[in-house]
Amino acid sequence: MRKAPELYAVLLAGGSGTRFWPASRRGKPKQYLRIAGEQSMLAETAARLEGIVPAERTYVVTVRSQLDLVRRALPGLPEGNLLAEPLARNTGPCVALAALEIALRDPASLQVELPADHVIHPRESFQRTLLAAARAAAATPALHVFGIRPTHPATAYGWILAGRRLGEEQGIAVHAVERFVEKPDLARARGFLEHGGYYWNSGMFVWSSAAIERALSEHLPAVHQALSRPLALAELERAYAGLPQVSIDVGVLERERDVRMLPIDYFWSDVGSWDALAGVHAADERGNVASGGALLEALDARGCIVHGDPGALIALIGVEDLVVVQSGGVTLVCRRERAQEVKQLVERLARARGEFL
């Protein structure tokens, strides 16, 4: 009897954003923050695989400056499973680096690629979808993507038009992907929502090692060639310098004939700004949400999102719909609906007061 293929996980943890400033800083991006639960988002992503993918089969791709952050977030991760890109080259090379490493180690394996800064629950539902996708990927050379059932006309995500239902795995439908759509404007997004059959592209993929290797060699041959054998540090640096800067979606998924989609219709969030924490945490009876471990003391405050380190206290009196963040000598107070503007504030600080970034 043939051994069932093993499932490996690749956690994509190299991102660096500014939308969670001042909790996230240059040296500590969102995936290392306790903004969505008791642990860092990276640790919660790994924990979401508990019972399915053990640490030995979990890989993390990051950038060199974040290696220690990963080690601290995932102390059980084998050192050899920690991959550092010498340069950021978008998700194409990043996914290829890990996917080809796993393909070399275990050619018969399956893989799931997960951004390390999403919130998904309940965990059981996610694991059911993941196992269904793994079964599907074991049975066909197709690439699989998780599609999020949309709740609003989001312009921040790529969308997927689901096509024919090809079958199901363990009660979960598997659809052909009709097409991928880049981030739409609001009018188009509204149209998609009204039309039905559209999903958000989650950036979570499941495939066999053989399938992704074949797809990379076909659609990103330079990347495939550069990364399909183990490289010493200096070689990797030279190789990366010549790689195209391309996302895995544009470079591979959109060019591939047979991409399939499994829907996620339970809670998912990529927590794109402080405001998004409202959907992620339980609120008190007045709609206030606390994260990060800080205590909240509110006197007649409503709809506020607060974040601070354990041991800190955030006190509110008579305020509504604010984001209040206290971190490392910086306090941010922002109207919730303007949480996207944190980015602009950070840009302004970069010019004048870089010590706070």
Add this chain to the structure above:
Amino acid sequence: MRKAPELYAVLLAGGSGTRFWPASRRGKPKQYLRIAGEQSMLAETAARLEGIVPAERTYVVTVRSQLDLVRRALPGLPEGNLLAEPLARNTGPCVALAALEIALRDPASLQVELPADHVIHPRESFQRTLLAAARAAAATPALHVFGIRPTHPATAYGWILAGRRLGEEQGIAVHAVERFVEKPDLARARGFLEHGGYYWNSGMFVWSSAAIERALSEHLPAVHQALSRPLALAELERAYAGLPQVSIDVGVLERERDVRMLPIDYFWSDVGSWDALAGVHAADERGNVASGGALLEALDARGCIVHGDPGALIALIGVEDLVVVQSGGVTLVCRRERAQEVKQLVERLARARGEFL
């Protein structure tokens, strides 16, 4: 030729309030904070006397637990000029303690008693009023009080009805005090403002040592008797235990026949809450005010009052009329018009989270 009497100052620094929490804590009341300028309010009060009252003739009355705070705020203060009350007994015994000590040291002297947590400017105007009052006090055995020309129907202050103009010193009118009025309700305060001739009782007094000694012996004989000779620590404790808890206003000023008033019609504030900082500091072009040494970075924010320690940053996006304070692991965000409610918040914390007080 007789030597002109020397002017001594008594700075009343024993207060402990909660209205500037979280910058002020149990161990560090308002007078030791940098909320109104570059130095602590106590140091700024002493600096306001520069050129008129040197450190050798400046006394500070405080409570034992604040002795080191005074020493740090006023490193030039002679140790013998630092008086500690063993118990808080309102301002009557507190003023008497210093006034009688100075009377013993220099019976022919004059005194000015100043709360250590007021903001007054310009300094030159204040010094002019002070010198005028000192001249007046040298010429008569009357007690003198500074009256603040009212700008609104304040219910938080005692009021003074000015009577007949008795004369002037250096261009500043000296009025008889017709009567003192305890903190009025809003309707009465409005009436005073409309009526004219009413002033706020500043709690700042000028008198000769002989005059205050005589007034104390007449109106607060027990206090006078207990404190009119130098006392060892244990004696002072015993003496204080038996003293009445009475303010200098009620215990002496209101009972005295000949009290006179000099008006202050330039800027004065007792900075009764965070909201009051708006009057004390220069605002930026959008009405935002920063104090305490923290940097402020504002993106479309208006009318906000922020306070933080030097080295801290407070960032605001799209907010209006807020108080934002960051201090020692605590952040307070409060609507300006509700700044009085800090007191209630502190009371609530006292029951549950005393470690933040």
